[in-house]
Amino acid sequence: MESRLSQLTKRFVPTVITADTTGLSAGNRAALKELIAAAGVMDSLYLRQVWSGDQNLLAKLNADTSPAGQEMLRYFQINMGPWSKLDHDSAFVPGVPARPLGANYYPEDMSKEEFTTWVAGLAPADKEKATGFFTTIRRKPDHTLTMIPYSAEYKDLLDVAADHLRKAAALTDNGTLRDFIMKRATAFGTDDYYESDIAWMDLDSPIDVTIGPYETYMDGLFNYKAAFEAFIGIRDEAETAKLSSFAAHLQEIENSLPIDPKYRNPHLGAMAPIRVIDEVAIGGEAKSGVQTAAFNLPNDERIVQQRGSKRVMLRNVQEAKFNQILKPIAQIALDSMQRPLVAFDPFFTHILAHELMHGLGPHNIVVKGNATTVRQELKELYSSWEEAKADISGLFALQYLIDAGIVDKAMEQKMYVTYLAGIFRSIRFGITEAHGQGMALQFNYLLEHGAIEYNQGNGTFAIDFTKIGPATRDLTGIIMTVEAQGDYNAAKELLAKYAVVGPSLQSVLDKLAAIPVDIAPDFPLAK
Ligand code: ZN
Numbered sequence: 441m442e443s444r445l446s447q448l449t450k451r452f453v454p455t456v457i458t459a460d461t462t463g464l465s466a467g468n469r470a471a472l473k474e475l476i477a478a479a480g481v482m483d484s485l486y487l488r489q490v491w492s493g494d495q496n497l498l499a500k501l502n503a504d505t506s507p508a509g510q511e512m513l514r515y516f517q518i519n520m521g522p523w524s525k526l527d528h529d530s531a532f533v534p535g536v537p538a539r540p541l542g543a544n545y546y547p548e549d550m551s552k553e554e555f556t557t558w559v560a561g562l563a564p565a566d567k568e569k570a571t572g573f574f575t576t577i578r579r580k581p582d583h584t585l586t587m588i589p590y591s592a593e594y595k596d597l598l599d600v601a602a603d604h605l606r607k608a609a610a611l612t613d614n615g616t617l618r619d620f621i622m623k624r625a626t627a628f629g630t631d632d633y634y635e636s637d638i639a640w641m642d643l644d645s646p647i648d649v650t651i652g653p654y655e656t657y658m659d660g661l662f663n664y665k666a667a668f669e670a671f672i673g674i675r676d677e678a679e680t681a682k683l684s685s686f687a688a689h690l691q692e693i694e695n696s697l698p699i700d701p702k703y704r705n706p707h708l709g710a711m712a713p714i715r716v717i718d719e720v721a722i723g724g725e726a727k728s729g730v731q732t733a734a735f736n737l738p739n740d741e742r743i744v745q746q747r748g749s750k751r752v753m754l755r756n757v758q759e760a761k762f763n764q765i766l767k768p769i770a771q772i773a774l775d776s777m778q779r780p781l782v783a784f785d786p787f788f789t790h791i792l793a794h795e796l797m798h799g800l801g802p803h804n805i806v807v808k809g810n811a812t813t814v815r816q817e818l819k820e821l822y823s824s825w826e827e828a829k830a831d832i833s834g835l836f837a838l839q840y841l842i843d844a845g846i847v848d849k850a851m852e853q854k855m856y857v858t859y860l861a862g863i864f865r866s867i868r869f870g871i872t873e874a875h876g877q878g879m880a881l882q883f884n885y886l887l888e889h890g891a892i893e894y895n896q897g898n899g900t901f902a903i904d905f906t907k908i909g910p911a912t913r914d915l916t917g918i919i920m921t922v923e924a925q926g927d928y929n930a931a932k933e934l935l936a937k938y939a940v941v942g943p944s945l946q947s948v949l950d951k952l953a954a955i956p957v958d959i960a961p962d963f964p965l966a967k
Contacts, residue, residue, distance in 0.1 A: 443508075443511065445508075445511050445512065445515055445532055446511060448524055448526075448527070448532065449511065449514055449515045449518065449960075450956070451526065451957040451958070452518050452956065452957065452958050452959060452960035453764045453956040453958075453959055453960065454959075454960045455760045455764055455959040455960065455961055455962065456961075456962050456964060457719055457720075457756055457760055457959075457961040457963055458718075458720070458756070458963070458964055458965055459673065459674040459718035459719065459720050459756060459965065460674065460718070461674055461720070461965065463646065463674075463677070464647070464674070465613055465646075467611050467613045468611075468612050468613065468614065468646055468647055471608040471609075471611040471612040471617070471647065472608075472720070474604045474605070474607045474608035475604070475605070475608050475621075475647065475651075475721075476672055476720070476721040476965070476966050477604045478601045478604035478605050478608070478651060478670065478723075479651060479670035479671075479672050479722060479723035479724075479966070480721075480966075481597055481600050481601040481604065481723070482601070482651065482668045482669055482670040482723030482724030482725075482726075483520075483724055483727065484597055485594055485597050485598070485601075485668040485724060486520060486667060486668045486669065486725050486727075486728075487520065487521075488544060488594070488597075489543055489544050489545065489658065489667055489668065490520060490521045490543055490544060490658070491521060491522075491539070491540060491543065491544055492544050492548070494520075494521055494522075494544075497516070497522060497533065498513075498516060501513040501516055501533075512532065512533055515532055516533070517727075518728075518729070518960055519728055519729060520724075520725070520727055520728035520729075521539070521728070523536075523539045525728065525729035525730070526729065526730075526957060541660040541661050542659060542660060542661035542662075543659060543660070543665070543667075545576050545577065545658075545659055545661075545664075545665040546576070546577040546661060547577065547578060547579050547585070550577065550579075550585070552661055552662075554585070555577065555661070555662070558570075558584075558585045559571060566587075569589070570587050571662070571664050572664065573633075573653060573656065573666040573739070574589060574590040574591075574631040574633070574653060574665075574666060575587040575588060575589050575590065575593075575631075575665075576588050576590070576593045576665070589631045590631055590653060591628065591629050591630060591631045594668075598628040598629065599628075599629075601625075601628060601651075602626075602628045602629065603625075605621040605622070605624055605628075605651070606621075606622065609621045609622045609625070612647070614645040614646065614647070616639070616643050616644045616645050617643060617645035617647055619639045619642070620636060620639040620640050620643045620649065621649060621651075623635050623636035623639045624636040624639075624640075624651060627652070628652075633652065633653075633738075633740065634740060634743070636652070637737075637743050638743060638747070640737070640750070641713065641738075641743065641747050641750050645675065646674065647672070647673070647675070648671075648672075648673045648674070648675055648717040648752065649670075649671075649672055649673075650669075650670065650671040650735075650737065650752065651670040651671075651672075651723070652666075652668065652669075652670075653666035653667060654666055654667065654669055654725075654737060654738075654739065655669070655739070666739075667724065667725040668723075668724040668725065669722070669723060669724035669725040669726040669727075670721070670722060670723035670724060670726065671717075671719060671722055671726055671732070671735075671752065671754070672719070672720050672721040672723075673717030673718055673719045673720060673752075673754065674717060674718050674720060675715065675716070675717050676716045676717055676718050676755045679716035679753075679755055679788070680715070680716050682789070682792065683714060683716065683792055683796075685846070686792065686793065686796055686837075686841070687711060687796065689840075689841060689844070689846060690708055690711075690796060691708050692840075692844075693800060693837050693840055693841075694708055694800050694801075696840060697800070697801060697833075697836075697916070697917075697920060698836070698913045698914070698916050698917035699801075699802075699917055699920045699921050699924060700921070700924070703802055703920070703921070703924035705800070705801075705802075705803075708799065708800070711796075711799055712748035712749060712750065712751065712799070713750045713751070714750070714751045714752075714753065714792075714795055714796075715750065715751070715752045715753065716753045716792075717752060717753070717754060717755065718755050718756040719754050719756055719961075720963060720965040720966060721963050721965065721966035722963070729958075730957070730958045731757055731761070731958055731959055731961060732754065732757070733753070733754055733757050733758050733761060734751060734752065734753040734754060734758075734791075734795075735751070735752055736749045736750070736751050737749060737750060737752070738750075751795060753791065753792075753795070755788060757959075757961070758784075758787075758788055758791065759784050759788070760959050760961070761958070761959060762784045762787050762788075763784070764956055765865060765955060765956055765957075765958070765959075766782070766787065766858075766861055766862060767782060768955045768956075769864050769865055769868075769952055769955055770782040770861040772900075772948070772951050772952060772955075773860075773861065773864045773900060773901060773948045773951075773952070774857065774860065774861055774900055774902065775895060775898075775901065776900070777902070778857045778860075778902050778903065781853055781854045781857040782854070782857055782858050782861050783854050783858060785851070785854075786851050786854040786855040786858045786859075787858045787862065789838065789847070789851065789855065790835065790838065790855055790859060790862075791834075793835075793837050793838050794831055794834040795830070796834075796837070797829070797830045797833045797834045798826065798829075798830045800833065800837075801829060801833065801920045801923060801924075802814055802920060802923040802924040805817070805923070805924055805925070805926050807925070807926040812926060814826070814926060816926075817926030817927075817928055818923070818926070818928055819928060821928065821931045821935060823874035824874045824875075824878045824935065824939065825878065825919065825922070825923070825931050826923075827874050827878035828877075828878030828879070828881050828882055828919055829878075829916075829919045829923065831859075831879065831882060832882050832912060832915050832916050832919060833916045833919070835855065835856070835859060835912045835916075836912050836913055836916040838851070838855055839852070839909055839912065839913075853903075853905055856903045856905070856908045857902075857903050860892060860901060860902075860903055862879075863879050863882070863883050864948060864949065864952065866879040867879050867880050867883070867941065867945070867949070868949055868952055871939060871940075871941060877935065877939045880938065880939045880940060880945075881934065881935060881938040881939045882915065882938075883945065884937075884938040884939070884940065884942065884945075885911070885915050886908070886911050886912075886915070887944075888938075889907065889911045890904055890907050890911075891903065891904055891907040891910075891911035891912070892904070892908075894944045896944075899944075899947055899948060899951075901944075901948065918934070922934070
């Protein structure tokens, strides 16, 4: 019988992730090696942040050559620790404690109350540091709390990472890359990441790098402390060109949105930057659990307010997930005649359109004479609503570009069928999070209007190509009009009616249990 551990591991299907580096200059190729080495240092930093015993346990598992030991090592590497992220952090290595809520950012015996009381007694500048991204909290010999800046706590490893970054800076011929990694190397020693975050916003280079302390999810006590990670990638020139060709038509699309003309924005502002890259190496938190397919950074509020945030999309990771997860889902959920239409190019093109459409439609609105925003008016419904808007209006926008002859007509049927397959992937694990809920809303609306058809006989779904275009247009109009009017009650009613899992949908979801949850990436270029 298969062991429980191997069942857990099997949910992550091993997948090679690679990229075309042949277009890189000799200097950039040499720089890439140093950057990959710097990303490797993020692994050691992150292991130290997860738990005080993480590195010793990894060394022990590495030395254990028994099949059971090797299996544990494999799953440890997927989670970057002895707790299974997909299973509420349950331990899978015998003898390890429960996952510490505050990771290794705080003393394991410290309570929330002790921290809060200690912080209340600090001077304002210290208070800011103690609750900031880049300090750990430790105990002094007298058992009271103290803080240590990351630059001191992790000095040994940060010096090594900074050294690799400086070497890479000397090798690259790209000025924006040199500027970012030099400033980031400095930040490792000063804990002041502002200048390097600004340089990262301006990074425009064939090698794309994100490296440092970023997300705060692992701090389960306060969400204050940032975990180290790295994404090293090669800019995808074809998708980058596609993005700028779409961007040139955004105002036209805004001008033809299916809403009252008074709700359209006659002057779209500057777009937040979007980068499309192929991953070649990752490090630290990026390695743990479900693989990141896109991210928005930085988290520094000052920069987000001045410059917005930058979105980085990992094309080859999306493609791997498409092949390993979406295609098998389509084999089960879709009508057999339409399965051959499921393809990666329309899948990724729709993701790009989704991202662009977040910038279109109503944002700053007037409700009862008062200036406000859609986010403020829709409150807790906003994320689900805005995600549904970006999905459905992404289809609307692509249909517009197809009709205008800018996108190939051969994309038309493929994009609708691929979108349908994607719905099952998004709501496979329930509709508790924003994107799943928004997808269920679209699915049930389109089903009710005959744009999606259910075949009771074989339990599969199909697109009705005569109805999907008009239904997409109508739903885009409904969702955007609710946004324009800031109509919370209408959003609430529509979600209650449509964001549900009915029997036909549930019967298909039940059949998807054996399909992998995610990929376990293998990076040949990082070796
Ligand atoms: Zn979105």
